[in-house]
Amino acid sequence: MKYRSTVTPKLHSLNTLNPQVKAVEYAVRGPIVIKAGEIERYLQEGGKKPFTEVIKANIGDAHAMGQQPITFLRQVVALCTFPELLDSPSFPKDAKWRARRILQSCGGQSIEGMFWSYSASKGVDCIRQDIAAYIEQRDQGVPANWENIFLTTGASDGIVSILRLLVSGQAHARTGVMIPIPQYPLYSAAIAEMDAVQVNYYLDEDNCWALDVHELHRAYQTAKEHCQPRVLCIINPGNPTGQVQSKKCIKDVLHFAYEENLFVMADEVYQDNVYAPDCQFHSFKKVLYEMGPEYFNSVELASFHSSSKGYTGECGFRGGFMEIVNLDPEVKSQLVKMLSVRLCPPVTGQAAMDVIVNPPQPDEPSHGQFYKEKGLVLGALADKAKLTEHILNAVPGIKCNPVQGAMYAFPRIFIPPRAVEEAQALGMQPDMMYCLRLLEETGICVVPGSGFGQREGSYHFRMTILPSAEKLKVLLEKVHDFHIKFLNEYSALDEAQRSVS
Numbered sequence: 001m002k003y004r005s006t007v008t009p010k011l012h013s014l015n016t017l018n019p020q021v022k023a024v025e026y027a028v029r030g031p032i033v034i035k036a037g038e039i040e041r042y043l044q045e046g047g048k049k050p051f052t053e054v055i056k057a058n059i060g061d062a063h064a065m066g067q068q069p070i071t072f073l074r075q076v077v078a079l080c081t082f083p084e085l086l087d088s089p090s091f092p093k094d095a096k097w098r099a100r101r102i103l104q105s106c107g108g109q110s111i112e113g114m115f116w117s118y119s120a121s122k123g124v125d126c127i128r129q130d131i132a133a134y135i136e137q138r139d140q141g142v143p144a145n146w147e148n149i150f151l152t153t154g155a156s157d158g159i160v161s162i163l164r165l166l167v168s169g170q171a172h173a174r175t176g177v178m179i180p181i182p183q184y185p186l187y188s189a190a191i192a193e194m195d196a197v198q199v200n201y202y203l204d205e206d207n208c209w210a211l212d213v214h215e216l217h218r219a220y221q222t223a224k225e226h227c228q229p230r231v232l233c234i235i236n237p238g239n240p241t242g243q244v245q246s247k248k249c250i251k252d253v254l255h256f257a258y259e260e261n262l263f264v265m266a267d268e269v270y271q272d273n274v275y276a277p278d279c280q281f282h283s284f285k286k287v288l289y290e291m292g293p294e295y296f297n298s299v300e301l302a303s304f305h306s307s308s309k310g311y312t313g314e315c316g317f318r319g320g321f322m323e324i325v326n327l328d329p330e331v332k333s334q335l336v337k338m339l340s341v342r343l344c345p346p347v348t349g350q351a352a353m354d355v356i357v358n359p360p361q362p363d364e365p366s367h368g369q370f371y372k373e374k375g376l377v378l379g380a381l382a383d384k385a386k387l388t389e390h391i392l393n394a395v396p397g398i399k400c401n402p403v404q405g406a407m408y409a410f411p412r413i414f415i416p417p418r419a420v421e422e423a424q425a426l427g428m429q430p431d432m433m434y435c436l437r438l439l440e441e442t443g444i445c446v447v448p449g450s451g452f453g454q455r456e457g458s459y460h461f462r463m464t465i466l467p468s469a470e471k472l473k474v475l476l477e478k479v480h481d482f483h484i485k486f487l488n489e490y491s492a493l494d495e496a497q498r499s500v501s
Contacts, residue, residue, distance in 0.1 A: 032435050033058050036445040051443035055475050057463040058447045060407045062313025065466035070312050072370045073355040080351045094364040101126055102351055119347050121340040123151025127354040131321050134357035139286035148324050153345040155269045155306040158322035160190050162302045165335050166231055166263055167196040176229035181453035184239045197227035208401045209243035213252040232262040237270040237405030240452050240462035244279040244405040250287045258299050266303040272310035275382035276404040301325040307352045311377040319349030384465040384472050391476040395483050407464050415459045416490035431459040442478040
């Protein structure tokens with residue numbers, strides 16, 4: 001007698017899966033991080049390694065790395081989520097005032113209940129108004145219309161929404177999206193998922209990762225042969241590269257976008273994270289305004305901000321916003337329709353975003369503590385940026401540009417030819433092999449530069465500067481010792497010293 005198998009074949013397999021989904025890669029939480037999690041569990045179960053803990057420097061998750069939260073922000077969100085605390089003497093009056101205003105703007109019959117209901121798809125009105133006021137103050141009087149402000153689930157949600165709105169076409173008419181290399185892999189992942197065309201323009205590593213407009217022209221002209229470039233993405237301050245673009249550079253980029261009729265996406269989530277004394281954050285919108293009405297009334301722009309970065313580091317709230325400029329009213333209606341499908345961003349994230357744009361004023365009781373905490377966070381990051389650059393540049397075969405802003409270093413590493421051959425024989429990128437060995441031998445988790453993009457023949461890794469100063473120093477010293485050991489293993493120490501000179 002023949003027996004039929006009781007195992008029902010799966011309806012879907014890798015062969016039937018959406019090919020755009022299979023094309024998506026996200027190095028920040030990729031194979032290295034998965035391996036780090038396995039090693040952590042092994043250590044927790046009593047396993048032995050040459051180290052006692054895994055130090056994760058792969059992602060900009062501030063509070064996971066020990067950064068202290070901003071008290072006032074947590075107070076306002078706590079009051080919003082549990083309004084009974086409004087009667088508590090433990091909370092300052094300015095926190096209570098902000099919470100009441102947000103709760104009342106949520107509408108309904110009861111402030112206790114409506115905060116937990118859906119908000120309008122664009123976000124709570126009073127928060128959008130506060131964001132517009134913040135932008136006007138930040139940009140020294142450049143007008144901001146709160147109707148052009150959209151609350152988002154982190155900046156990522158806004159970025160993906162704008163790309164989804166703009167991507168279209170088939171064959172040579174497919175939308176080309178220009179992105180910096182190195183880039184934050186959200187962009188390459190979203191472009192792959194939408195079956196758009198990724199158009200790479202390279203940042204100038206020898207000039208502290210500056211953006212060269214001649215490189216934009218090269219990338220644009222090359223791309224026009226096989227797609228229609230329509231979108232230009234800029235990350236400033238840079239991720240993973242940590243540079244802060246000059247006003248002249250931003251002006252050149254906007255002039256280029258004006259000439260070629262490109263939609264500009266300005267990722268400005270690190271606008272509070274500027275450490276180099278000779279650098280200053282300039283918003284793309286402000287520079288566009290200063291270029292005159294011909295530009296300001298023509299160039300289509302979307303800019304993005306987040307509660308996850310800056311000095312607050314509130315990643316879990318998933319708060320963010322975007323401002324759109326010069327979008328056609330009919331296109332804006334389509335954006336509103338598309339955002340309505342996801343109902344609304346988290347209301348707790350919206351409340352957190354409101355505190356960031358509407359902090360305590362000098363005449364309010366929380367002002368002193370708020371700015372003390374903010375200053376301590378940013379001051380510590382500035383110190384760690386210098387420490388990272390100093391220690392890495394003392395390692396033979398490693399060269400690290402100044403960390404002018406953001407939360408990361410992206411050092412260039414010399415990998416000996418024999419090690420490159422070994423990695424290729426193993427079927428992996430050389431910097432992936434390097435980072436895997438660094439993890440397995442030291443417990444340090446960083447991300448290979450190949451996950452962000454880099455010039456052919458160059459190798460890097462990205463690491464966050466978020467660990468405490470003590471832990472960061474341990475991390476960097478372990479990298480120092482590992483790299484020298486790695487070079488000696490391949491008899492390439494002298495060659496490495498020459499390679500970065």
